[in-house]
Amino acid sequence: MDITRRRLLLLLPAAAVAWKYIQAGTPEAAPNYKIAEHWWGMLIDIPKCIGCGSCVRACSEENDVPDGYYRTWIERYHVPDWKIERPEVESPNGGKQGFPPNELSDGKNFFVPKLCNHCEDSPCTQVCPVGATFVSPDGVVLVDKNYCLGCRYCVQACPYGCRFINPKTNTAEKCTLCYHRITKGLTTACCEVCPTGARQLADLKNPKDPIHEFLKTHNVQVLKPHMATGAKVFYNGMDGSVR
Protein backbone atom coordinates (compact mmCIF):
# COMPACT_ATOMS: atom_id res chain seq x y z
CA MET A 1 0.00 0.00 0.00
CA ASP A 2 1.34 3.42 -0.90
CA ILE A 3 1.34 5.88 1.93
CA THR A 4 -0.10 9.12 0.57
CA ARG A 5 -0.31 12.27 2.65
CA ARG A 6 -4.03 11.67 3.11
CA ARG A 7 -3.49 8.11 4.35
CA LEU A 8 -0.74 9.23 6.69
CA LEU A 9 -3.12 11.75 8.24
CA LEU A 10 -5.68 8.99 8.70
CA LEU A 11 -3.08 6.71 10.26
CA LEU A 12 -1.89 9.24 12.80
CA PRO A 13 -4.91 9.10 15.17
CA ALA A 14 -4.79 5.29 15.10
CA ALA A 15 -1.10 5.38 15.95
CA ALA A 16 -1.82 7.80 18.79
CA VAL A 17 -4.40 5.41 20.25
CA ALA A 18 -1.99 2.47 19.96
CA TRP A 19 0.75 4.49 21.60
CA LYS A 20 -1.42 5.12 24.66
CA TYR A 21 -1.77 1.36 25.03
CA ILE A 22 1.96 0.83 24.74
CA GLN A 23 2.61 3.45 27.40
CA ALA A 24 0.06 2.08 29.81
CA GLY A 25 1.12 -1.57 29.51
CA THR A 26 -0.46 -4.28 31.59
CA PRO A 27 0.00 -4.81 35.31
CA GLU A 28 2.38 -7.41 36.72
CA ALA A 29 0.99 -10.83 35.89
CA ALA A 30 2.56 -12.77 38.73
CA PRO A 31 2.18 -10.77 41.92
CA ASN A 32 4.08 -13.22 44.14
CA TYR A 33 7.08 -13.45 41.85
CA LYS A 34 10.15 -11.57 43.09
CA ILE A 35 12.17 -10.70 40.04
CA ALA A 36 15.40 -9.95 41.92
CA GLU A 37 15.53 -13.39 43.55
CA HIS A 38 16.00 -15.45 40.39
CA TRP A 39 18.65 -15.96 37.74
CA TRP A 40 17.47 -18.46 35.17
CA GLY A 41 19.39 -20.95 33.08
CA MET A 42 19.02 -24.50 31.82
CA LEU A 43 20.86 -27.78 32.09
CA ILE A 44 20.96 -30.17 29.13
CA ASP A 45 22.17 -33.69 29.73
CA ILE A 46 23.18 -34.90 26.25
CA PRO A 47 23.62 -38.61 27.18
CA LYS A 48 19.94 -38.63 28.21
CA CYS A 49 18.53 -37.10 25.02
CA ILE A 50 16.71 -39.63 22.81
CA GLY A 51 15.78 -37.17 20.05
CA CYS A 52 12.03 -37.79 20.41
CA GLY A 53 11.15 -34.17 19.57
CA SER A 54 8.72 -33.77 22.51
CA CYS A 55 10.38 -30.50 23.50
CA VAL A 56 10.08 -29.02 20.00
CA ARG A 57 6.40 -29.96 19.74
CA ALA A 58 5.64 -28.66 23.22
CA CYS A 59 7.43 -25.38 22.56
CA SER A 60 5.49 -24.83 19.33
CA GLU A 61 2.19 -25.50 21.06
CA GLU A 62 2.92 -23.52 24.21
CA ASN A 63 4.23 -20.47 22.38
CA ASP A 64 2.27 -20.58 19.14
CA VAL A 65 5.48 -20.76 17.09
CA PRO A 66 4.75 -20.51 13.33
CA ASP A 67 5.33 -23.63 11.20
CA GLY A 68 8.87 -23.95 9.91
CA TYR A 69 10.30 -21.80 12.70
CA TYR A 70 11.76 -23.10 15.96
CA ARG A 71 12.52 -21.56 19.32
CA THR A 72 14.13 -24.83 20.29
CA TRP A 73 15.27 -27.62 17.99
CA ILE A 74 17.24 -30.86 18.08
CA GLU A 75 20.32 -31.62 15.99
CA ARG A 76 21.56 -35.11 15.19
CA TYR A 77 25.34 -35.31 15.02
CA HIS A 78 27.29 -37.93 13.18
CA VAL A 79 31.04 -37.75 13.77
CA PRO A 80 32.91 -40.04 11.35
CA ASP A 81 35.72 -41.59 13.37
CA TRP A 82 38.44 -38.97 14.00
CA LYS A 83 36.94 -36.08 12.01
CA ILE A 84 35.60 -34.14 14.95
CA GLU A 85 36.01 -30.88 13.06
CA ARG A 86 33.70 -32.10 10.27
CA PRO A 87 30.61 -33.51 11.95
CA GLU A 88 27.56 -34.21 9.82
CA VAL A 89 24.66 -32.37 11.42
CA GLU A 90 21.01 -32.65 10.48
CA SER A 91 17.78 -31.36 11.96
CA PRO A 92 14.83 -32.38 9.76
CA ASN A 93 11.89 -30.11 10.61
CA GLY A 94 13.77 -29.10 13.77
CA GLY A 95 13.45 -32.67 15.02
CA LYS A 96 9.77 -31.96 15.66
CA GLN A 97 8.65 -35.38 14.36
CA GLY A 98 11.73 -37.16 15.67
CA PHE A 99 14.46 -38.51 13.41
CA PRO A 100 14.31 -41.18 10.70
CA PRO A 101 16.41 -44.25 11.56
CA ASN A 102 19.94 -43.91 10.22
CA GLU A 103 22.23 -46.67 9.05
CA LEU A 104 25.39 -44.91 10.17
CA SER A 105 26.96 -47.34 12.59
CA ASP A 106 30.56 -46.15 12.27
CA GLY A 107 31.75 -43.19 14.30
CA LYS A 108 29.69 -41.42 16.89
CA ASN A 109 26.01 -40.50 16.77
CA PHE A 110 24.12 -38.39 19.28
CA PHE A 111 21.46 -35.68 19.69
CA VAL A 112 21.96 -32.09 20.84
CA PRO A 113 18.91 -30.00 21.81
CA LYS A 114 19.42 -26.30 21.21
CA LEU A 115 17.68 -23.15 22.33
CA CYS A 116 18.48 -19.57 23.31
CA ASN A 117 21.39 -19.60 25.74
CA HIS A 118 20.00 -16.61 27.68
CA CYS A 119 23.44 -15.04 27.71
CA GLU A 120 24.46 -12.74 30.51
CA ASP A 121 26.34 -10.51 28.03
CA SER A 122 24.17 -11.22 25.05
CA PRO A 123 25.30 -9.90 21.67
CA CYS A 124 21.69 -9.73 20.45
CA THR A 125 20.48 -7.24 23.04
CA GLN A 126 23.51 -5.01 22.57
CA VAL A 127 22.76 -4.30 18.91
CA CYS A 128 19.08 -3.40 19.29
CA PRO A 129 18.75 0.23 18.19
CA VAL A 130 15.47 0.89 20.03
CA GLY A 131 15.70 -1.03 23.30
CA ALA A 132 13.17 -3.67 22.25
CA THR A 133 15.20 -6.63 23.44
CA PHE A 134 16.90 -6.93 26.76
CA VAL A 135 18.15 -9.19 29.53
CA SER A 136 15.50 -9.08 32.25
CA PRO A 137 16.56 -8.61 35.90
CA ASP A 138 16.13 -12.39 36.36
CA GLY A 139 18.44 -13.25 33.47
CA VAL A 140 16.04 -14.04 30.63
CA VAL A 141 16.59 -12.52 27.17
CA LEU A 142 13.21 -11.19 26.03
CA VAL A 143 11.74 -9.26 23.10
CA ASP A 144 9.22 -6.46 23.55
CA LYS A 145 7.12 -7.14 20.46
CA ASN A 146 5.24 -3.85 20.81
CA TYR A 147 8.51 -1.97 20.55
CA CYS A 148 10.42 -4.10 18.02
CA LEU A 149 10.83 -2.61 14.55
CA GLY A 150 11.80 -5.88 12.87
CA CYS A 151 15.17 -4.54 11.70
CA ARG A 152 16.84 -7.97 12.07
CA TYR A 153 20.06 -6.71 13.69
CA CYS A 154 19.56 -9.11 16.58
CA VAL A 155 18.86 -12.04 14.25
CA GLN A 156 22.29 -11.52 12.72
CA ALA A 157 24.01 -10.83 16.01
CA CYS A 158 23.02 -14.06 17.77
CA PRO A 159 25.98 -16.45 17.39
CA TYR A 160 23.73 -19.43 18.11
CA GLY A 161 21.07 -18.75 15.45
CA CYS A 162 18.29 -18.64 18.00
CA ARG A 163 16.27 -15.72 16.63
CA PHE A 164 13.93 -15.32 13.69
CA ILE A 165 11.43 -12.82 12.36
CA ASN A 166 7.86 -13.96 12.93
CA PRO A 167 6.23 -13.78 9.48
CA LYS A 168 2.87 -12.73 10.99
CA THR A 169 4.00 -9.95 13.30
CA ASN A 170 7.24 -9.04 11.47
CA THR A 171 8.98 -8.69 14.81
CA ALA A 172 11.92 -10.60 16.23
CA GLU A 173 11.00 -13.74 18.14
CA LYS A 174 12.92 -16.18 20.29
CA CYS A 175 12.76 -18.51 23.27
CA THR A 176 11.39 -16.69 26.32
CA LEU A 177 12.38 -19.56 28.61
CA CYS A 178 8.58 -19.80 28.98
CA TYR A 179 8.66 -16.60 31.00
CA HIS A 180 4.86 -16.81 31.44
CA ARG A 181 5.33 -20.22 33.10
CA ILE A 182 8.46 -19.78 35.21
CA THR A 183 7.08 -16.61 36.81
CA LYS A 184 4.07 -18.69 37.92
CA GLY A 185 6.20 -21.39 39.53
CA LEU A 186 5.98 -23.85 36.62
CA THR A 187 8.87 -25.19 34.60
CA THR A 188 9.26 -24.49 30.87
CA ALA A 189 7.10 -26.45 28.40
CA CYS A 190 10.17 -28.23 26.95
CA CYS A 191 11.42 -29.29 30.39
CA GLU A 192 7.90 -30.26 31.45
CA VAL A 193 7.47 -32.81 28.65
CA CYS A 194 11.01 -34.18 28.38
CA PRO A 195 10.47 -37.92 29.04
CA THR A 196 14.04 -38.65 30.12
CA GLY A 197 14.81 -35.51 32.12
CA ALA A 198 17.47 -34.43 29.62
CA ARG A 199 16.39 -30.81 29.98
CA GLN A 200 16.11 -29.11 33.32
CA LEU A 201 15.28 -25.53 34.17
CA ALA A 202 17.76 -24.10 36.68
CA ASP A 203 17.50 -21.14 39.01
CA LEU A 204 21.12 -20.18 39.60
CA LYS A 205 20.23 -17.76 42.43
CA ASN A 206 18.41 -20.44 44.40
CA PRO A 207 20.97 -22.16 46.63
CA LYS A 208 18.68 -25.21 46.94
CA ASP A 209 18.50 -25.81 43.19
CA PRO A 210 20.08 -29.20 42.30
CA ILE A 211 22.00 -27.47 39.48
CA HIS A 212 24.73 -26.38 41.92
CA GLU A 213 25.53 -29.94 43.00
CA PHE A 214 25.40 -31.08 39.37
CA LEU A 215 27.82 -28.37 38.18
CA LYS A 216 30.21 -29.29 40.99
CA THR A 217 30.33 -32.97 40.09
CA HIS A 218 30.14 -33.04 36.27
CA ASN A 219 32.13 -31.85 33.27
CA VAL A 220 29.82 -29.18 31.95
CA GLN A 221 30.31 -26.88 28.96
CA VAL A 222 28.53 -24.02 27.24
CA LEU A 223 28.32 -23.47 23.48
CA LYS A 224 30.93 -21.16 21.88
CA PRO A 225 32.67 -20.19 25.13
CA HIS A 226 35.31 -18.26 23.14
CA MET A 227 32.65 -15.66 22.32
CA ALA A 228 32.34 -14.74 26.01
CA THR A 229 28.58 -14.37 25.81
CA GLY A 230 28.02 -15.63 29.35
CA ALA A 231 25.74 -18.41 28.08
CA LYS A 232 23.53 -19.96 30.76
CA VAL A 233 22.49 -23.17 29.01
CA PHE A 234 24.86 -25.78 30.37
CA TYR A 235 25.59 -28.97 28.43
CA ASN A 236 26.66 -32.13 30.22
CA GLY A 237 28.58 -34.79 28.30
CA MET A 238 28.96 -32.67 25.18
CA ASP A 239 31.31 -33.87 22.45
CA GLY A 240 34.01 -31.52 21.15
CA SER A 241 32.46 -31.61 17.67
CA VAL A 242 29.36 -29.70 18.77
CA ARG A 243 29.26 -26.15 17.47
Next chain:
Amino acid sequence: MFKDTEHLIRLAVVIVILLAVFILLRAAVVPKSFGQYGHYRGNAIGEIAARTPAFAGHEVCEGCHTEVVDQKKLGRHANVPCEACHGAQGKHADDPSSVTPKLPDTAVICARCHEANSAKPKAFPQVASADHSGGLACNTCHKPHRPKIEDEPKAASAKSAGGKK
Protein backbone atom coordinates in the same frame (compact mmCIF):
# COMPACT_ATOMS: atom_id res chain seq x y z
CA MET B 1 30.68 45.46 27.19
CA PHE B 2 29.41 43.73 23.97
CA LYS B 3 28.10 45.70 21.08
CA ASP B 4 25.12 44.45 19.12
CA THR B 5 24.15 41.64 21.50
CA GLU B 6 20.64 41.39 20.12
CA HIS B 7 21.47 38.62 17.64
CA LEU B 8 22.99 36.55 20.44
CA ILE B 9 19.85 36.88 22.54
CA ARG B 10 17.69 35.86 19.59
CA LEU B 11 19.80 32.79 19.09
CA ALA B 12 19.59 31.96 22.79
CA VAL B 13 15.80 32.27 22.72
CA VAL B 14 15.56 29.96 19.71
CA ILE B 15 17.80 27.39 21.44
CA VAL B 16 15.76 27.56 24.66
CA ILE B 17 12.51 27.09 22.73
CA LEU B 18 13.89 24.12 20.80
CA LEU B 19 15.15 22.56 24.03
CA ALA B 20 11.75 23.01 25.67
CA VAL B 21 10.02 21.42 22.66
CA PHE B 22 12.47 18.51 22.77
CA ILE B 23 11.93 17.92 26.49
CA LEU B 24 8.14 18.08 26.15
CA LEU B 25 8.08 15.80 23.11
CA ARG B 26 10.37 13.32 24.79
CA ALA B 27 8.20 13.22 27.92
CA ALA B 28 5.12 12.64 25.76
CA VAL B 29 6.64 10.00 23.52
CA VAL B 30 8.82 7.82 25.78
CA PRO B 31 6.75 5.19 27.61
CA LYS B 32 6.58 5.76 31.34
CA SER B 33 8.13 2.44 32.29
CA PHE B 34 11.08 2.91 29.92
CA GLY B 35 14.22 2.82 32.02
CA GLN B 36 12.55 1.17 35.02
CA TYR B 37 15.09 -1.70 34.91
CA GLY B 38 17.33 -0.65 32.02
CA HIS B 39 17.23 0.65 28.47
CA TYR B 40 13.88 -0.94 27.67
CA ARG B 41 10.19 -0.77 28.55
CA GLY B 42 9.78 -2.24 32.06
CA ASN B 43 6.10 -3.07 31.43
CA ALA B 44 7.13 -5.46 28.66
CA ILE B 45 8.19 -7.97 31.34
CA GLY B 46 4.70 -8.02 32.86
CA GLU B 47 3.08 -8.32 29.43
CA ILE B 48 5.22 -11.31 28.48
CA ALA B 49 4.56 -12.96 31.85
CA ALA B 50 0.80 -12.46 31.50
CA ARG B 51 0.22 -15.20 28.89
CA THR B 52 -1.70 -18.31 29.90
CA PRO B 53 0.26 -21.59 29.97
CA ALA B 54 -0.97 -24.37 27.63
CA PHE B 55 0.68 -27.23 29.52
CA ALA B 56 -0.74 -27.81 32.99
CA GLY B 57 2.27 -29.60 34.47
CA HIS B 58 2.32 -33.18 35.82
CA GLU B 59 1.70 -32.09 39.43
CA VAL B 60 -1.75 -30.83 38.40
CA CYS B 61 -2.57 -34.09 36.57
CA GLU B 62 -1.43 -36.17 39.54
CA GLY B 63 -3.80 -34.27 41.84
CA CYS B 64 -6.80 -36.07 40.28
CA HIS B 65 -5.46 -39.11 38.39
CA THR B 66 -4.01 -40.88 41.43
CA GLU B 67 -4.71 -44.38 40.04
CA VAL B 68 -2.43 -43.62 37.08
CA VAL B 69 0.30 -42.38 39.41
CA ASP B 70 0.09 -45.67 41.36
CA GLN B 71 0.43 -47.67 38.13
CA LYS B 72 3.31 -45.57 36.82
CA LYS B 73 5.25 -45.91 40.07
CA LEU B 74 5.52 -49.68 39.50
CA GLY B 75 7.14 -49.41 36.09
CA ARG B 76 9.87 -47.68 34.16
CA HIS B 77 7.60 -44.87 33.00
CA ALA B 78 7.46 -43.55 36.58
CA ASN B 79 9.23 -40.31 35.68
CA VAL B 80 7.72 -39.75 32.25
CA PRO B 81 5.54 -36.63 32.60
CA CYS B 82 1.87 -37.01 31.59
CA GLU B 83 1.87 -34.36 28.88
CA ALA B 84 4.85 -35.91 27.06
CA CYS B 85 2.35 -38.42 25.60
CA HIS B 86 -1.05 -36.83 26.25
CA GLY B 87 -0.13 -33.38 24.90
CA ALA B 88 -1.02 -29.98 26.39
CA GLN B 89 -3.85 -30.39 28.90
CA GLY B 90 -4.08 -26.94 30.48
CA LYS B 91 -7.64 -26.47 29.18
CA HIS B 92 -8.68 -29.88 30.52
CA ALA B 93 -7.15 -29.03 33.90
CA ASP B 94 -9.08 -25.74 34.04
CA ASP B 95 -12.38 -27.36 33.09
CA PRO B 96 -12.19 -31.16 33.45
CA SER B 97 -15.89 -31.81 32.87
CA SER B 98 -16.35 -30.15 29.48
CA VAL B 99 -12.89 -30.52 27.90
CA THR B 100 -12.24 -34.22 27.34
CA PRO B 101 -8.78 -35.14 26.04
CA LYS B 102 -8.41 -37.62 23.18
CA LEU B 103 -6.46 -40.80 23.90
CA PRO B 104 -3.15 -40.78 22.02
CA ASP B 105 -2.49 -43.43 19.35
CA THR B 106 0.15 -45.76 20.81
CA ALA B 107 1.38 -46.86 17.36
CA VAL B 108 2.58 -43.27 16.82
CA ILE B 109 3.40 -42.05 20.29
CA CYS B 110 5.53 -44.98 21.53
CA ALA B 111 7.67 -45.05 18.38
CA ARG B 112 8.72 -41.44 18.87
CA CYS B 113 10.81 -42.53 21.83
CA HIS B 114 11.38 -46.24 21.26
CA GLU B 115 11.99 -46.58 17.50
CA ALA B 116 15.58 -47.76 17.09
CA ASN B 117 18.07 -45.08 16.10
CA SER B 118 21.86 -45.27 16.25
CA ALA B 119 22.03 -41.80 17.80
CA LYS B 120 19.95 -42.82 20.84
CA PRO B 121 21.80 -43.75 24.03
CA LYS B 122 22.70 -47.46 23.90
CA ALA B 123 21.04 -48.21 27.26
CA PHE B 124 17.70 -46.76 26.16
CA PRO B 125 15.15 -49.49 25.22
CA GLN B 126 14.65 -49.41 21.45
CA VAL B 127 12.90 -51.62 18.90
CA ALA B 128 12.55 -51.68 15.14
CA SER B 129 8.75 -51.57 15.25
CA ALA B 130 8.28 -53.37 11.90
CA ASP B 131 10.12 -56.44 13.24
CA HIS B 132 8.93 -56.08 16.83
CA SER B 133 5.19 -55.83 16.32
CA GLY B 134 4.54 -55.74 12.58
CA GLY B 135 2.52 -52.55 12.83
CA LEU B 136 0.27 -53.65 15.71
CA ALA B 137 -0.61 -50.88 18.17
CA CYS B 138 1.78 -51.11 21.14
CA ASN B 139 -1.05 -51.25 23.68
CA THR B 140 -2.14 -54.60 22.23
CA CYS B 141 0.48 -56.13 24.58
CA HIS B 142 1.95 -53.27 26.68
CA LYS B 143 0.17 -51.01 29.14
CA PRO B 144 1.58 -47.56 28.42
CA HIS B 145 1.59 -46.45 32.07
CA ARG B 146 3.44 -49.59 33.14
CA PRO B 147 4.99 -50.99 29.99
CA LYS B 148 6.74 -54.17 31.13
CA ILE B 149 4.68 -57.29 30.33
CA GLU B 150 4.27 -59.14 33.63
CA ASP B 151 1.96 -61.80 35.05
CA GLU B 152 -0.31 -59.39 36.93
CA PRO B 153 0.46 -57.65 40.24
CA LYS B 154 3.02 -60.01 41.86
CA ALA B 155 6.11 -58.40 40.42
CA ALA B 156 8.42 -60.40 42.68
CA SER B 157 7.31 -63.82 41.44
CA ALA B 158 7.47 -62.68 37.83
CA LYS B 159 11.07 -61.63 38.34
CA SER B 160 12.13 -65.00 39.76
CA ALA B 161 10.24 -66.98 37.07
CA GLY B 162 11.75 -65.47 33.95
CA GLY B 163 15.24 -64.05 33.88
CA LYS B 164 15.16 -63.18 30.21
CA LYS B 165 13.25 -60.29 28.68
